[in-house]
Each structure stands twice: as structure tokens, then as C-alpha cells.
Amino acid sequence: MDSLSLSGVCRHHFSLDFHHSNHGNDGVFLGNKVGFTRKQERGGLAIAGVASPLRPPVIVPSLEEEQTVGRRDRNHHTAWTSVRQERWEGELAVQGEIPLWLKGTYLRNGPGLWHIEDYNFRHLFDGYATLVKLHFEDGRLIAGHRQIESEAYKAARKNKRICFREFSEVPKYENFMAYVGDIAKLFSGASLTDNANTGVVKLGDGRVVCLTETQKGSLVIDPGSLDTLGRFEYSDSLGGLIHSAHPIVTDAEFLTLLPDLVNPGYLVVRMEPGSNERKVIGRVNCRAGPAPGWVHSFPVTEHYVVVPEMPLRYCAQNLLRAEPTPLYKFEWHPESKAFLHVMCKASGKIVASVEVPLFVTFHFINAYEEEDEDGRVTAIIADCCEHNADTTILDRLRLQNLRSFKGKDDVLPDARVGRFTIPLDGSPYGKLEAALEPNEHGRGMDMCSINPANLGKKYRYAYACGAKRPCHFPNTLTKLDLEKKVAKNWHDEGAVPSEPFFVARPGATEEDDGVVISLISEKNGSGYALLLDGSTFEEIARAKLPYGLPYGLHGCWVPKE
Numbered sequence: 001m002d003s004l005s006l007s008g009v010c011r012h013h014f015s016l017d018f019h020h021s022n023h024g025n026d027g028v029f030l031g032n033k034v035g036f037t038r039k040q041e042r043g044g045l046a047i048a049g050v051a052s053p054l055r056p057p058v059i060v061p062s063l064e065e066e067q068t069v070g071r072r073d074r075n076h077h078t079a080w081t082s083v084r085q086e087r088w089e090g091e092l093a094v095q096g097e098i099p100l101w102l103k104g105t106y107l108r109n110g111p112g113l114w115h116i117e118d119y120n121f122r123h124l125f126d127g128y129a130t131l132v133k134l135h136f137e138d139g140r141l142i143a144g145h146r147q148i149e150s151e152a153y154k155a156a157r158k159n160k161r162i163c164f165r166e167f168s169e170v171p172k173y174e175n176f177m178a179y180v181g182d183i184a185k186l187f188s189g190a191s192l193t194d195n196a197n198t199g200v201v202k203l204g205d206g207r208v209v210c211l212t213e214t215q216k217g218s219l220v221i222d223p224g225s226l227d228t229l230g231r232f233e234y235s236d237s238l239g240g241l242i243h244s245a246h247p248i249v250t251d252a253e254f255l256t257l258l259p260d261l262v263n264p265g266y267l268v269v270r271m272e273p274g275s276n277e278r279k280v281i282g283r284v285n286c287r288a289g290p291a292p293g294w295v296h297s298f299p300v301t302e303h304y305v306v307v308p309e310m311p312l313r314y315c316a317q318n319l320l321r322a323e324p325t326p327l328y329k330f331e332w333h334p335e336s337k338a339f340l341h342v343m344c345k346a347s348g349k350i351v352a353s354v355e356v357p358l359f360v361t362f363h364f365i366n367a368y369e370e371e372d373e374d375g376r377v378t379a380i381i382a383d384c385c386e387h388n389a390d391t392t393i394l395d396r397l398r399l400q401n402l403r404s405f406k407g408k409d410d411v412l413p414d415a416r417v418g419r420f421t422i423p424l425d426g427s428p429y430g431k432l433e434a435a436l437e438p439n440e441h442g443r444g445m446d447m448c449s450i451n452p453a454n455l456g457k458k459y460r461y462a463y464a465c466g467a468k469r470p471c472h473f474p475n476t477l478t479k480l481d482l483e484k485k486v487a488k489n490w491h492d493e494g495a496v497p498s499e500p501f502f503v504a505r506p507g508a509t510e511e512d513d514g515v516v517i518s519l520i521s522e523k524n525g526s527g528y529a530l531l532l533d534g535s536t537f538e539e540i541a542r543a544k545l546p547y548g549l550p551y552g553l554h555g556c557w558v559p560k561e
């Protein structure tokens with residue numbers, strides 16, 4: 001029996017006793033309209049609080065949910081243990097001060113459930129999506145989480161087995177004919193997952209969409225209730241099955257890349273707010289290799305889209321396999337070299353296509369145009385979390401590896417802020433070097449954010465996860481000053497922080513005037529939401545969650561109008 005208590009700790013007179021017992025209950029919303037003024041006992045759950053406009057519904061697990069979600073993979077670090085129940089929502093007691101200007105909802109998506117029945121998934125990226133929200137208003141914080149109701153997740157729960165192709169998992173076939181049938185469905189996309197477990201974006205028209213690398217895994221959600229509202233259907237006829245998991249989204253547009261696995265290349269496409277129709281800006285043909293490079297993300301400047309062609313390329317054969325290969329659906333092709341292409345957003349023309357040193361990255365941080373004294377653009381600078389051209393990070397993200405850390409082995413591969421310089425004078429080569437000494441951030445580097453006002457522009461600060469070694473996974477939050485080439489690091493022993501997300505203070509004029517939000521998973525089953533000051537990088541507030549949440553990937557901010 002798990003038990004925990006937040007009674008009496010909340011300065012807003014809301015308290016919640018949570019006794020996880022064997023007594024089932026019906027898992028319904030409790031008290032979203034009427035506040036509780038005295039303790040109420042219900043099926044092993046006790047709730048006490050007062051009515052308030054901010055008072056959220058409190059959602060408790062049913063016995064059935066506990067069994068379905070199960071705890072097959074328990075006893076590991078909280079970060080790598082499946083979320084303990086379908087959903088929860090409640091107000092958190094805050095230590096410190098949440099700035100009163102912070103009004104809105106931080107949403108974070110990620111793979112939070114890594115088993116079905118007795119079967120444990122292999123890879124971090126296989127998990128069914130868990131959406132987390134932190135709603136800030138009047139110095140108060142309401143948190144919640146909920147599983148995203150993708151077809152893949154619903155089918156797995158119903159049939160008690162994986163039914164769609166995930167990042168590394170493939171449904172088990174009863175016989176050869178079933179396998180052949182599934183391969184046929186692969187070409188139409190029918191057997192691919194729609195498990196939207198990578199990120200979440202707010203479109204210019206206000207719709208909030210969870211995303212992954214398959215196009216069908218674009219699901220619209222309600223940022224308040226975390227309900228899954230349905231699939232985001234692209235109404236164009238561009239086809240294709242996959243896209244970049246990280247579109248560039250602003251109030252004015254949605255830009256993304258569609259890799260073409262048949263004629264190796266990428267379509268650069270743009271969608272207007274209010275529309276579901278993507279329009280082609282232009283096409284980049286690959287310079288080499290049997291297939292396009294993996295494009296998990298890409299950067300833009302004010303006038304250009306940078307299309308990376310990484311030597312870690314999609315592999316059609318690996319897509320068809322029932323068992324994963326060491327690089328999953330990808331293959332490392334150093335002989336095919338690495339390239340960056342620069343496309344003009346307005347015309348779709350390619351203004352540069354340069355060979356660069358081999359690189360491995362999931363995440364570009366930002367890019368901008370470098371000008372000479374006369375204001376002529378001479379080069380593009382593009383920064384990314386670069387894994388020293390080493391693909392072993394993909395293997396390090398296998399759950400078995402994440403769960404086997406004993407505290408001493410220093411096995412996190414080195415990474416750095418890789419800074420590309422792409423000349424625009426027709427030279428055939430671009431440069432790649434570390435933007436700052438990697439020891440500044442413990443040679444760990446991933447999961448980055450910037451002040452969104454600086455997207456595509458010259459910028460100074462980035463926030464990311466770094467390393468305090470020995471470690472096997474990034475375990476610090478780091479503020480990178482790319483001008484002074486120094487980093488300031490935050491660390492909590494044994495804790496795994498997720499992507500630090502920067503929210504600017506309305507009216508700010510300094511780039512780092514704002515807060516940084518992260519969710520921390522602790523090793524003992526607990527966890528908390530953390531707020532750091534964007535400028536000093538010191539803690540300003542934290543709020544303990546009723547139980548720790550698994551690691552999550554990417555977030556977005558939905559401001560309260």
C-alpha cells in the first residue's frame with residue numbers, strides 16, 4: 001500500500017490526503033463545483049479543502065486503473081517507472097514565491113508508461129504519452145497529468161498488448177501471414193503508432209497539439225482538462241507518413257520538414273494559423289546517402305530554414321524488421337557525409353548547401369543570420385545539442401540502461417553545444433565547433449530552450465540539461481551564456497530534471513528576464529515542480545507533487561489571456 005499526505009501544508013487551505021489502498025472507487029471527478037469544507041472519506045481517499053475559483057477537480061485512481069496501468073516496472077528511479085495512475089489533478093503547496101505575473105499553463109509531454117500487462121518496453125521513446133500540466137495563477141499552482149488517448153494506447157489497453165509499431169516496439173505476430181499483413185499496413189501507415197509522446201505545441205489559432213514523428217500522431221488536446229479531442233488531420237494531399245517531431249511554431253506560422261524516403265530529400269512546408277493545410281515552400285534533395293538523415297528537429301533564422309542532412313539516416317529495411325537493430329529505424333552512414341542546406345523562406349530557393357563535419361543531434365537550439373558592417377548577411381550560425389558524432393546516446397536511452405545506474409558509473413556520452421557556421425558566399429564547407437567549453441556543463445547537453453522572442457535571431461542565453469558526473473543521464477539544469485561562454489548549473493542529488501522551459505516576463509527587455517520551469521523526478525518515488533529565476537538561475541519556488549512523475553520530454557506555454 002502506498003500512502004502519502006499533503007494535509008495542512010498548503011498555504012491556500014487546500015489539503016489532500018491520498019491513501020492508495022486496495023479499496024476501489026469509481027474514479028469520478030470530485031468537488032470541481034462544490035468545495036469540501038470538512039474531510040470526506042471515500043473508498044480510501046480523504047479530501048478536505050475550501051471552494052475557490054481555482055479549485056480543480058481532484059481525480060483519484062480506480063482499482064481498475066491501478067491494475068491496468070499496473071506497476072510492472074516498479075522499484076526503479078521514478079524517472080524510469082511508469083506513471084502510477086491514469087490521471088490526477090490538484091493544487092500544490094508552494095514553497096517560495098511564484099511571481100504574480102506568471103499566468104498560464106505549462107504543458108509537458110513525454111513517454112510515461114512503459115509496459116502493458118507483463119510486457120516491459122525497451123526504449124524510453126516507446127512509452128505511451130503522459131501529458132502534465134502546471135497551471136500558474138495568482139501565485140498558486142494547480143498540477144495535473146493524464147494519459148493521452150491515442151489509438152495506440154487505447155488499443156493496447158483493450159487488447160492487453162502492443163498493437164501498433166512504436167519507436168522500437170513492434171506488435172507480436174501470431175504467424176507469418178499476420179506479419180505479412182502488418183508489413184502491407186506499414187506502407188499505408190496503418191500499422192504505425194499515433195502515440196503522440198514527444199512534444200506539445202500551441203498553434204497561432206490557439207489549438208494545442210501533441211506530436212511525435214509519425215504524422216498520424218498529431219493529436220489535439222484540451223490544455224485545461226488534458227482531454228484528447230481527436231486527431232489533427234492535415235487536409236492537404238502532401239502524403240508521407242513521418243515529419244519532424246519539432247515543428248517551428250509561432251503565432252504566425254507552423255513550419256516543418258517532411259522527409260521523403262523514396263527520393264531522398266525533404267519537403268519544407270508551412271501552415272497558417274486556423275488552417276490544417278500545409279503548403280510547400282520548397283524541396284531539398286539529399287546530397288548523398290541511401291535515405292534522408294533523421295530530422296528530429298531543425299532550426300530557422302528570420303529569413304531562412306536550415307535543413308540538416310545528418311549521417312544518421314532513416315533505413316527502410318530497419319522499418320520492416322520485427323526486431324530492433326542497434327540503431328532502431330536508422331543507420332549510421334559516415335561515408336555519406338553530413339550536410340546543411342539553407343532555404344529562403346520566401347522563395348523556397350536554396351541559398352547554401354555545405355558539407356559539415358559528421359554530427360549527431362536530436363535538438364537544434366537556435367539559429368541566426370550573421371551580418372557584416374554593411375548589414376549584409378555573410379553566414380548562418382546554427383546551434384545544436386551535439387553528441388560528438390556518436391550514436392551511442394540512442395542505446396543509453398534504452399530503459400534497461402536507464403534503470404541500471406548504481407550511482408558510480410560515468411557512462412553518459414559526452415555532448416556539447418555544437419555551433420555550425422554556414423558561409424553564404426558559395427564556399428562548399430561549413431564549420432562545426434563547441435560554442436563553449438563542454439566542461440562548463442559537465443559534458444552533458446540536451447533538452448534545450450531559449451527565450452522564444454529570440455527565435456531565429458542573435459541570442460545570448462540557452463537553458464538545457466547538463467551533467468554532474470558520474471552520471472548516466474543528464475542530471476543538472478544549466479544556463480548557458482553563449483556570449484561569455486560560461487554556464488551556471490543547478491543540481492539536486494539523485495534527481496532527474498526535465499527540459500528547463502523559459503517563460504519571459506511580460507514586458508521584459510532583458511533576454512533572461514523570466515522564469516525557468518522544470519519538473520523533477522526524485523529517486524524515492526517523489527517529485528516536484530521547480531521554478532528558477534531566468535536571470536540569476538536561483539530557485540524561486542518549488543511545489544511537491546503527490547507522487548513523482550516519470551521523465552518527460554518537451555513542453556510549451558499556454559498563456560492565460
Ligand SMILES: CC(=O)/C=C/C=C(C)/C=C/C1=C(C)CCCC1(C)C
Pocket residue numbers: 111124125126165166167192193197198212213214242245319329553
Ligand atoms: C519520443 C521521441 O522523441 C521519438 C519518437 C519517435 C518515434 C515514435 C518514431 C517512430 C517511427 C516509426 C514508428 C516508424 C517510422 C520511423 C519512425 C519515425 C522512427
Ligand SMILES: CC(/C=C/C=O)=C\C=C\C=O
Pocket residue numbers: 198362393415444445446447474553
Ligand atoms: C533525452 C535525450 C537525450 C539525452 C542525452 O543527453 C533525448 C531526447 C530526445 C527526444 O526528444
Ligand SMILES: [Fe+2]
Pocket residue numbers: 198245246296362363553554
Ligand atoms: Fe525532441
